[in-house]
Amino acid sequence: xxxxxxxxxxxxxxxxxxxxxxxxxxxxxxxxxxxxxxxxxxxxxxxxxxxxxxxxxxxxxxxxxxxxxxxxxxxxxxxxxxxxxxxxxxxxxxxxxxxxxxxxxxxxxxxxxxxxxxxxxxxxxxxxxxxxxxxxxxxxxxxxxxxxxxxxxxxxxxxxxxxxxxxxxxxxxxxxxxxxxxxxxxxxxxxxxxxxxxxxxxxxxxxxxxxxxxxxxxxxxxxxxxxxxxxxxxxxxxxxxxxxxxxxxxxxxxxxxxxxxxxxxxxxxxxxxxxxxxxxxxxxxxxxxxxxxxxxxxxxxxxxxxxxxxxxxxxxxxxxxxxxxxxxxxxxxxx
Ligand code: TYM
Numbered sequence: 001x002x003x004x005x006x007x008x009x010x011x012x013x014x015x016x017x018x019x020x021x022x023x024x025x026x027x028x029x030x031x032x033x034x035x036x037x038x039x040x041x042x043x044x045x046x047x048x049x050x051x052x053x054x055x056x057x058x059x060x061x062x063x064x065x066x067x068x069x070x071x072x073x074x075x076x077x078x079x080x081x082x083x084x085x086x087x088x089x090x091x092x093x094x095x096x097x098x099x100x101x102x103x104x105x106x107x108x109x110x111x112x113x114x115x116x117x118x119x120x121x122x123x124x125x126x127x128x129x130x131x132x133x134x135x136x137x138x139x140x141x142x143x144x145x146x147x148x149x150x151x152x153x154x155x156x157x158x159x160x161x162x163x164x165x166x167x168x169x170x171x172x173x174x175x176x177x178x179x180x181x182x183x184x185x186x187x188x189x190x191x192x193x194x195x196x197x198x199x200x201x202x203x204x205x206x207x208x209x210x211x212x213x214x215x216x217x218x219x220x221x222x223x224x225x226x227x228x229x230x231x232x233x234x235x236x237x238x239x240x241x242x243x244x245x246x247x248x249x250x251x252x253x254x255x256x257x258x259x260x261x262x263x264x265x266x267x268x269x270x271x272x273x274x275x276x277x278x279x280x281x282x283x284x285x286x287x288x289x290x291x292x293x294x295x296x297x298x299x300x301x302x303x304x305x306x307x308x309x310x311x312x313x314x315x316x317x318x319x320x321x322x323x324x325x326x327x328x329x330x331x332x333x334x335x
Contacts, residue, residue: 007032008142008176010041010083013060014050015199016209017067019280023184023251024148030072032146032179038078039140039312040068045083045090046133049126050118050200066301067210070291079315081308083136088316092135093128095323099165100131104157110150134158139316141174149185150196152178169326173319184251190224193240211288214281221245221277222270232264232272242269249276252283 009029011021029040042064047057061082068080083089105111105127115122125132133154137145138161145155155178162173189195189206197207205220212220226241234257236243246260255263264272294301325331 004035004037005143006140006174007036007038007144007146008041008137008140009039009146010043010046010136011064012043012047013057013064014047014052015060015201016207016211017064018187018197018199018207018209019248019284020148020184020187020197020207021199022071022210023187023248024181025146026068026071026073027184027251028146028179028181029078032144033073033077036144039142039315040073040078040080041083041136041312042068042081043083043133043136046129049123049129050114051121062298062301062305063295065305066291066294067287069294069301069304070287075304075308079308079311080304081312082305085305085309086139086313086316088139088313088320089132089135092139092316092320092323093132095327096131096135096138096161096165097128099168100128100134100157100161104160105130108153108157110154130154130157131161134161137176138162138173139319140312141315141319142176143174144179145176146179146181148187149180152180165323172322172326181251184247187248188240188244190220190241190244193225193244208280210284211291212284214285217281217284218274218277221273221280224273226269226273230268232267232269233261242272245272245276249279252279 007029009025011017011025017026029038032038042061044057044061065080065082069075073080108130111127111129114126118126134157137158145151145158147155155176159175162175166172166175187197189197189201190208191203191206199207199209201207205223208217208220224241224245226245227239229239232242232246233239234243234246246257249255249260250257264275
């Protein structure tokens, strides 16, 4: 395990995980898990940048943990853990805050977008969010960060912070690369297909939750916004709704856009939407079954969670110790 290159990635437990999270990120983690020493995190501290119901947040962290396993992540092969269980994340974030500029943070599109949506709560955490994300990644000396396209800018700032730090103190951090899939890097909102599908959307018809029942999934696809051309053809600009459905269908079936266009040549949108719905149901059903089984055994989940945190802390504290020494913090004298 030690010789392999490292991966770090995470999901915020800030709502129902969507097929965007699955197809854009988690599915690829499962595919990469044999080739890398991987750290997969439930980033609960990040979720606090938007008001959360404490009870719900606690419940969701466990639920996301179970979903990771249900998607096929092996808790023995990978280190799966909750961010707040490893204090080094918050500690390194503080240090890195002192090496990050207000100007670069204020250019972040996610900050600008969230600040617009949560006008009454534009807190400092929302602003420094990417610094905590940089700390997540850099603590583990990760080479690769598999994410959806929306996280590209956060990866770029992570690299900038790491390079800045290294140029002052020597090679402390590995400079990470983003791994963004060719298909499904950006799954769009089913009701407004020019917007990203988001787990925190108020309109339930806008996203497919990974835990939606088959009926709900079929209904949401039936209601998905399309266009009036009645031709299944990939054209993101003029046919964002159909292109998004093609993207989802391509990701779950492995078919190319050309194959999909041929398959539905001469058929109506009704047939196409039904096929997309069925393919998604087929993908999610076994995950949901495993999820339901896992959630019956909370003690097991808790035990795996503790094990993950212990393993993660060991690696993270090594990096944090190095950073503390480099910047000139005095070591405590142990009695
Ligand atoms: P989050 O919780 O918004 O999303 C988790 C992962 O899912 C991807 N994703 C999507 N991919 C395709 N289409 C979509 N509609 C879609 N929506 C979300 C995201 O790109 C992401 O990969 N800041 C991160 C969490 C984070 C993190 C990290 C990620 C914190 N620290 C360190 C990687 C490394 C976030 O908010 O993801």
